[in-house]
Amino acid sequence: MKALWITLTFIVFAVLLGAPVVRIAYGAWDEGWSGFSEGLTRPEAVHALMMTGLIVVIVTLINGLFGVMLALYLVRAKWLGPQVKRIMNSIVDLPFAVSPVIGGLMIVLLLGPDTALGSLLDQAGVKIVYALPGMVIATLFVTFPLIIREVMPVLQEIGDQQEEAAHLLGAYGWTTFWRVTWPSIRWSVVYGVVLTVARTLGEFGAVLVVSGNILFKTQTATTLVYEDVENFNLTAANAVALVLAACSVGLLLFMEWAKSRRAS
Amino acid sequence: MHVEVRGLNKKFGDFQAVRNVEFAIGKGQLIGLLGPSGGGKTSILRMLAGLEKPDTGDILFHGRRVNDLPPQERGIGFVFQNYALFKHMTVAQNIAFGLEVKKWPKPKIKERIAELVELTGLAGFEKRYPHQLSGGQRQRVAFARALAPEPQLLLLDEPFAAIDAKIRHELRSWLREMIDRLGITSIFVTHDQDEAIEVADEIMIINKGQVEQKGTPWEIYQNPQTPFVASFIGESTVVENIASLRGFEDAASWPGTRALIRPEYVEVGQENEFILLSATERGRVSHVHFRGSEWLVEVQVGQIKLVTYRSLEKSVLKPGDEVRVLVHRAYLFNDNDNWVMENKLKQEDPLPVHI
Numbered sequence: 001m002k003a004l005w006i007t008l009t010f011i012v013f014a015v016l017l018g019a020p021v022v023r024i025a026y027g028a029w030d031e032g033w034s035g036f037s038e039g040l041t042r043p044e045a046v047h048a049l050m051m052t053g054l055i056v057v058i059v060t061l062i063n064g065l066f067g068v069m070l071a072l073y074l075v076r077a078k079w080l081g082p083q084v085k086r087i088m089n090s091i092v093d094l095p096f097a098v099s100p101v102i103g104g105l106m107i108v109l110l111l112g113p114d115t116a117l118g119s120l121l122d123q124a125g126v127k128i129v130y131a132l133p134g135m136v137i138a139t140l141f142v143t144f145p146l147i148i149r150e151v152m153p154v155l156q157e158i159g160d161q162q163e164e165a166a167h168l169l170g171a172y173g174w175t176t177f178w179r180v181t182w183p184s185i186r187w188s189v190v191y192g193v194v195l196t197v198a199r200t201l202g203e204f205g206a207v208l209v210v211s212g213n214i215l216f217k218t219q220t221a222t223t224l225v226y227e228d229v230e231n232f233n234l235t236a237a238n239a240v241a242l243v244l245a246a247c248s249v250g251l252l253l254f255m256e257w258a259k260s261r262r263a264s
Numbered sequence: 265m266h267v268e269v270r271g272l273n274k275k276f277g278d279f280q281a282v283r284n285v286e287f288a289i290g291k292g293q294l295i296g297l298l299g300p301s302g303g304g305k306t307s308i309l310r311m312l313a314g315l316e317k318p319d320t321g322d323i324l325f326h327g328r329r330v331n332d333l334p335p336q337e338r339g340i341g342f343v344f345q346n347y348a349l350f351k352h353m354t355v356a357q358n359i360a361f362g363l364e365v366k367k368w369p370k371p372k373i374k375e376r377i378a379e380l381v382e383l384t385g386l387a388g389f390e391k392r393y394p395h396q397l398s399g400g401q402r403q404r405v406a407f408a409r410a411l412a413p414e415p416q417l418l419l420l421d422e423p424f425a426a427i428d429a430k431i432r433h434e435l436r437s438w439l440r441e442m443i444d445r446l447g448i449t450s451i452f453v454t455h456d457q458d459e460a461i462e463v464a465d466e467i468m469i470i471n472k473g474q475v476e477q478k479g480t481p482w483e484i485y486q487n488p489q490t491p492f493v494a495s496f497i498g499e500s501t502v503v504e505n506i507a508s509l510r511g512f513e514d515a516a517s518w519p520g521t522r523a524l525i526r527p528e529y530v531e532v533g534q535e536n537e538f539i540l541l542s543a544t545e546r547g548r549v550s551h552v553h554f555r556g557s558e559w560l561v562e563v564q565v566g567q568i569k570l571v572t573y574r575s576l577e578k579s580v581l582k583p584g585d586e587v588r589v590l591v592h593r594a595y596l597f598n599d600n601d602n603w604v605m606e607n608k609l610k611q612e613d614p615l616p617v618h619i
Binding site for chain 2: 159161162164165166167168169170171172174180183184236
């Protein structure tokens with residue numbers, strides 16, 4: 001009986017997680033090295049991977065900075081009433097609850113070319129929707145809670161007495177943050193950043209709606225895979241997908257390592 | 265540092281944590297803020313430190329108002345209840361923190377660390393992290409860290425609460441000695457009266473955000489000014505009908521007066537143990553507890569139950585024994601007044617024995 005359950009677990013594991021990765025790897029190589037490298041080095045793939053990389057960098061920087069700040073305010077700020085904090089705290093989780101496609105749609109409805117705000121920005125020469133800024137905003141929206149949710153529990157756990165002790169020893173806000181708070185939350189931030197990067201690499205729905213998937217302009221790695229599949233260009237699709245999967249696996253391994261560092 | 269507080273008030277929401285607190289503390293004194301939990305002691309301490317802003321009232325150090333001075337500029341050493349050591353820093357780094365922030369030169373920091381490590385008996389532990397230390401050692405690191413920048417006022421919030429009983433005793437006398445040697449003005453918060461009595465030069469009893477009484481431990485014990493102080497310091501039993509006890513009949517002239525009787529006011533024993541038998545009551549032992557160094561005896565006198573101690577050297581009493589009870593004095597109080605009443609029959613021996 002026990003053996004049966006173990007076998008079943010392994011089968012589910014293999015079918016759900018193992019098989020797709022193997023299939024992608026296999027598919028990427030079915031025309032040999034040339035097919036794989038062709039899939040990756042064609043100009044649209046290079047551009048799409050560059051787009052994804054650019055979005056990852058921008059989103060991680062912005063969310064890293066503001067995520068840590070908002071986590072600090074939500075836990076520590078005395079100028080925010082408990083009621084306000086509770087409401088803000090639940091709003092932070094909104095991107096978890098809302099489908100990314102709807103998140104993207106909200107941005108189009110708010111800042112699209114047909115809206116007042118959108119046309120105003122358009123006249124000023126700033127394109128948001130169907131351009132990089134919109135894609136960044138959409139990804140920011142989707143990944144917003146990740147760092148905050150990692151950092152907040154740690155801040156709550158360590159409490160504010162170490163910070164108060166630092167104040168009483170003469171340290172002002174910035175010194176206190178870098179020398180006392182940061183060493184305690186460092187690994188949680190790393191963990192949150194890894195999650196953010198992984199989510200940004202794989203984000204599809206919100207970006208597809210906001211970007212319009214314009215070749216050489218707003219196409220990212222995931223939307224390129226989508227287009228390749230639509231055009232029956234399966235080898236190329238598998239090649240790009242394999243790169244994305246490899247990045248994700250690498251991140252997961254890094255995260256495991258970060259976790260063990262955090263625990264010690 | 266001379267510390268003065270005038271008309272201090274602090275509310276948290278609807279809760280009045282500190283109510284019109286006033287006091288002055290002379291240079292070099294060690295003051296204990298004593299009172300039940302939630303009484304406002306810690307709030308007073310945190311306002312002195314600048315961690316909380318008072319709603320109204322002034323805090324003066326050396327006669328200078330410091331209300332608007334941030335904690336960084338007050339020159340205060342603070343020891344937290346749970347020490348709040350920087351857990352990612354070693355003992356030496358913890359002690360050095362305040363000095364580095366104040367930009368002391370490196371050689372002077374090294375010197376100061378060595379000095380404090382010596383003073384607190386932490387030599388050999390400089391490279392350890394807080395989680396590698398025992399509770400007592402952590403407490404001493406917290407103490408060393410607070411003292412490092414040479415503060416003029418040391419505040420300690422329940423400094424011994426998280427340490428087990430035996431070490432607590434050692435640390436108390438150690439702290440007392442240390443503060444005497446340094447001559448630094450110190451205020452500590454505690455809910456443990458033994459701790460306050462043993463360590464402090466003066467005690468302030470704080471209850472419901474107010475200072476009930478300020479004085480030396482002996483003054484407070486001997487002459488409590490409010491019923492709360494009388495019942496909080498030492499052990500005691502409250503007796504509703506004190507006039508029914510021999511020697512206290514006069515209490516009947518103040519209706520509504522209750523009495524508080526401490527174990528040490530009461531003597532219990534066989535008839536032959538008393539010289540002034542006429543001043544004693546008859547009673548019956550209801551319970552006897554062994555307390556390690558003495559017996560705790562509960563005795564029933566009519567309707568009144570009294571508690572007292574009995575030396576292990578005297579004959580052992582058993583529950584049910586008929587005994588004599590002598591009540592030396594009682595602390596009487598009613599809504600507007602309170603005073604100590606001595607047993608009348610003790611002073612005027614009604615049957616003088618002439619030999």
